Every structure is written in structure tokens, then in C-alpha cells.
Amino acid sequence: MKHMHLFLRRTVFTVLVLSLMVTGLISGNVQAKSANEGFVYYISNDDLFRVGTDGSPSQKLHSEFSGVGFESTHDYIYYTYDWKSTTLLRLSVSDLQAQPVNYSGDKKIVYYETFDNLLYFMDDQGGIYRASSSNQKASEATLIANMADTDYPMFTVKNGRLYYNAIKAGDTSWVASKSADGSGQVQWIASGVFEDSYQVSSNLTTVSIMVNTEPKELNYSIDCMVLYTLPINGGSVEAVNLKSPLDSNAVNAGEWINEYYLYNKGIELDYENDEDYDYTTGKGYLFKKDGTSIRLHKTSIDEIASIGTNKYVFIDGYGKAYVTTIVNSKVTTTKKLKLSDVYYVRNLISKDKVKATVLFAEDGVYMLNENLSFKKIIGAEWDKFSYEDDIPGIFYVNAEDNDRMYYVSEDGKTTVKLADEQVSTIMLITEP
Incomplete structure (x- = not known):
């Protein structure tokens, strides 16, 4: 499965108003690449548009459009009216005159994802179904699992196997x-549940799942998160830390990064700013x-990305960025980057290889x-x-x-204005 990643500027600091031009700017619908490598779907004045990633002209698909939770296959977009x-x-992406249709019919869909050009969905009766594009409605889909847990509707697919709460x-x-x-x-x-698909990780041999063993505890953060591992094709299950489970807030405020799970011990909820967690704590x-665990930083870590076999770049709760090296399960070096008010760090990936590591800060994108130097590829206008x-x-x-x-290329050398319309939301990016 591929997820489209959409992020907003975190307006915590004073917005800098800089009139910065990006090197290589191309205005209008001028081709940046030799062939269209995808489509971007976006909302402008409540209308749905799409435009080619090569800068070809935009197309209006639907007026007064409303929708969230976009998932796509090659032929269709799937979504709901609201959360x-x-x-x-379902909306066809090949027939530009098509109107949205009620795909679910009489079924009430509580969760859905797309994997390998197939739609998977779960209904309120605890059935999980798989459908191809040829299935015109949900009732034609194949039931692949029953007795799914409707109190914790969650599943994912790894290496041809379905993992779900039941x-x-x-x-x-x-x-x-x-x-x-x-x-x-x-x-x-x-026994228990996984609370989000990002808590399930896999490599060539193993699936690893962070399991909440006390899911009914909703008022307090307790030590209830246990890591379970098993072979990629199923088999013997190992509970890694059954006798010493991790705190639920610490785990839910973290993520998988390579073969490690980042967690933030002692993190507190952020009540003042109405955000999930206060990353200046913990x-x-x-x-x-x-x-076992490796202490990575003196405060909690909000964002992290791998930049080599043993190097990681991360952002702490104060918006500062660091690069750290781990050798033999020990942090050997940590370097603070000369950036401030950093919000995100992301790896741009093509064919499972990292093409670029990008940091998004208040004053621009780098x-x-x-050699751990950085180059600004977008100014403060993002x-x-x-x-x-x-x-x-x-x-x-x-x-x-x-x-x-x-659009800006991964090396920052080419920038293209893709849309003349005022864009409120980028909904989805798909392959052609």
C-alpha cells in the first residue's frame, strides 16, 4: 500500500514573510519532465481538480465536491463524505465525466485501505472484504475474514497476509x-489490539506488531504495550517484553524506524495547545x-528518518534538528544541525530507495x-x-x-507552478 502524505505548516512561531524565489522556477504549465509520472488531485473553491505532475493543464472533475479519506487504485478513488x-x-479517474457513486450500498463501512491495487474494507458486522476494480459495488466483494473487532476497526496487509483486530x-x-x-x-x-497500521512493521523475514494488551483502559496511560514478532509467512509468535511492557502514551507518540521502535518515555499530553502530545516532555x-532500549535524546522526539545504515536525523520537541550515529547499540555521535523551528523530516523514496532527505522548517524547506550540509529548495512561502x-x-x-x-524536484533544481487555481487541499497523488 502507498499512502499520500499531506502536512500543514505548524503555525507555532511567527510566520516569516520572505519574498524568496526558488532557483529554476518555471511559471505556468511548462513541462518539468519528459513524461507525466502521476496526477495530483486537489480542492479549489470546493471543486475537485486534477493536474499532471509534469505541469500539463489541470482538469476540473467535479463541482461542489466534499470528501475525506482518499484511497486509490489505478481506476478509482474511494472516499467518504466526512470522517x-x-x-x-467511488469516483472513476479514467472517465472524467463520471459522477461519484455509492459503492458501499447497504453496507456500513467502518475502515478501508488499498493495497496492491485492491480495495480492502471492513463493515459494521465485523466482515473484512477484498475487491478488485471490476467489482461495481461492495456486495460483490470477497469476504476474507469475519469476527473482526468493530470496537477497534483496524487492519493492514503485509507480504500477502492480513493482520487485523478480531x-x-x-x-x-x-x-x-x-x-x-x-x-x-x-x-x-x-491478546489485545494494534491501534494503528503504523504499529505493524515488516522486513524480509519478520513481522513486528506493537500490541495494546489493555485496550479497554481509556482514562490513563499505563504500561500495556508489548512487542510481538513472528515469521513473515506466519508461525511461532514471540512476546519480546511481556514482563516489562511499555507505557501506552510513550508508544503512541512514537513510530517504527528501521528495526527500532521510537518511543518517548514520560511524555505528557499537551492540553494548552490542543495537540496530542507535548514533545518537550519525556x-x-x-x-x-x-x-532493550537505547536512549537517543534528552527530550522526546517528534520526527525521525533514517539516512544510512546507522545514522538518523530527528527533530525534538523544541523544533531543533540533530543527526545521530549508533554503533553497537550505543549513540556514538550527535550533531545539531544549524536549523531552527523545524517541523518535519521526510525521506523521499523511489523503488524502496531513499532519493532525498528533506527538512521542513519555518523559514523554508531544506x-x-x-556531508550533513543542507540546501534550501523552497522558501518560507510553503x-x-x-x-x-x-x-x-x-x-x-x-x-x-x-x-x-x-512542484519542486528532489534536488531543488526545478520548480513548476502546477495550478493557477487557489488550492485549499491537496487530496491525493496517484501514478498515471
Whole structure:
């Protein structure tokens, strides 16, 4: 599965109004590349548009459009009216005259994802289904799992296997797995649930899942997060830290990074700024699959990306960026980058290889070089940005050009204005 990544500027600091021009700017619908490598779908004045990533002319697809939760296959976009809706809609991307249709019909859809050009969805009866583009409605999809846990509707697909929250023995929540085509038996992995698909990680041999073993505890953050591992094709399950579970807030404020799980021990909720967590509290650690931890930073870590086999760039709760090196499970060096008010760090990936590491700061967007120097590729005018694995470059809304959308190449040498319309939201980026 590929996720489109959309992020907004975090307006915590005073916005700098700088009139910066990016080197290599191309205005209008001028081709930046020799061939169109995808489409960007966006909202302007409540209308849905799409434009080619090569700068070809934009096309208006639908007037007075409303929708969230976009997922795509080669032929269709799937979405709902709003985040509370259980009606799954479908819109053709090949027939530009097509209107959205109610794909779910009588079914109430509580969760859905796309993987490998197939749609997977879960209904309120605990059924998980798989559908191809040829299925015209949800009732034609194939049931691949039942007894899914509707209190914790979550699943993901890894290496042809479905991982999902299920009900065992009538009323107990368990993490389960079976073949993604519905064949074979259910493997019961652990009592509890995984709360988001990002808590499931895989490599060539192993699947690793952070499991909340006490999901009914909603009022307090307790030590209840246990790491379970099992072979990629199913098999013997190992509980890594069953006797010393991690705190739920610490884990939920973190993420997988290579073979480590970043967690923020002691992190507190951020009540004043109405955000999930206060990353100035707590301390950042990397949890290893042998159950031990590496202390990474003196405060919690908000963002992290890998820049080599043993190097990581991260952003702490104060918006400062660092590069650290780990050797033999120890932090050997840490270098503070000369940037401030940094919000995000992202790897741009093509065919499973990192093409560029990019940091998004209040005063601009920077590409990190191998020698840890950096190059500004976008000025302070960026307001929202989006990117997609295997589609080159970054797409962003330019606040200094009346919120028009631009493309910038991974090396920062080419910039294209993609849309003349005022863009409120970048909804989706797809391959052609």
C-alpha cells in the first residue's frame, strides 16, 4: 500500500514573510519532465481538480465536491463524505465525466485501505472484504475474514497476509492474521489490539506488531504495550517484553524506524495547545527487538528518518534538528544541525530507495546532503506539502502566490507552478 502524505505548516512561531524565489522556477504549465509520472488531485473553491505532475493543464472533475479519506487504485478513488460517514463512495479517474457513486450500498463501512491495487474494507458486522476494480459495488466483494473487532476497526496487509483486530471466544480482543485472499486458517497472535497500521512493521523475514494488551483502559496511560514478532509467512509468535511492557502514551507518540521502535518515555499530553502530545516532555528512546532500549535524546522526539545504515536525523520537541550515529547499540555521535523551528523530516523514496532527505522548517524547506550540509529548495512561502512514494518531488501550496500549487524536484533544481487555481487541499497523488 502507498499512502499520500499531506502536512500543514505548524503555525507555532511567527510566520516569516520572505519574498524568496526558488532557483529554476518555471511559471505556468511548462513541462518539468519528459513524461507525466502521476496526477495530483486537489480542492479549489470546493471543486475537485486534477493536474499532471509534469505541469500539463489541470482538469476540473467535479463541482461542489466534499470528501475525506482518499484511497486509490489505478481506476478509482474511494472516499467518504466526512470522517464520521460509513458510506463509501467511488469516483472513476479514467472517465472524467463520471459522477461519484455509492459503492458501499447497504453496507456500513467502518475502515478501508488499498493495497496492491485492491480495495480492502471492513463493515459494521465485523466482515473484512477484498475487491478488485471490476467489482461495481461492495456486495460483490470477497469476504476474507469475519469476527473482526468493530470496537477497534483496524487492519493492514503485509507480504500477502492480513493482520487485523478480531474477536476470540465471543468477547475477547485479539490480534489475528490470515492470508489476504481469505484462504487458510486464522493465526491468533496476541491478546489485545494494534491501534494503528503504523504499529505493524515488516522486513524480509519478520513481522513486528506493537500490541495494546489493555485496550479497554481509556482514562490513563499505563504500561500495556508489548512487542510481538513472528515469521513473515506466519508461525511461532514471540512476546519480546511481556514482563516489562511499555507505557501506552510513550508508544503512541512514537513510530517504527528501521528495526527500532521510537518511543518517548514520560511524555505528557499537551492540553494548552490542543495537540496530542507535548514533545518537550519525556525522553526519546529506541526499543530493540531483544527488549532493550537505547536512549537517543534528552527530550522526546517528534520526527525521525533514517539516512544510512546507522545514522538518523530527528527533530525534538523544541523544533531543533540533530543527526545521530549508533554503533553497537550505543549513540556514538550527535550533531545539531544549524536549523531552527523545524517541523518535519521526510525521506523521499523511489523503488524502496531513499532519493532525498528533506527538512521542513519555518523559514523554508531544506535538502540534507550526505556531508550533513543542507540546501534550501523552497522558501518560507510553503504552507502545505504532500509527496508520494515512487512519484518524484514535493508538491506544495505557495502562500505567497495566492495559495497556488507548485512542484519542486528532489534536488531543488526545478520548480513548476502546477495550478493557477487557489488550492485549499491537496487530496491525493496517484501514478498515471
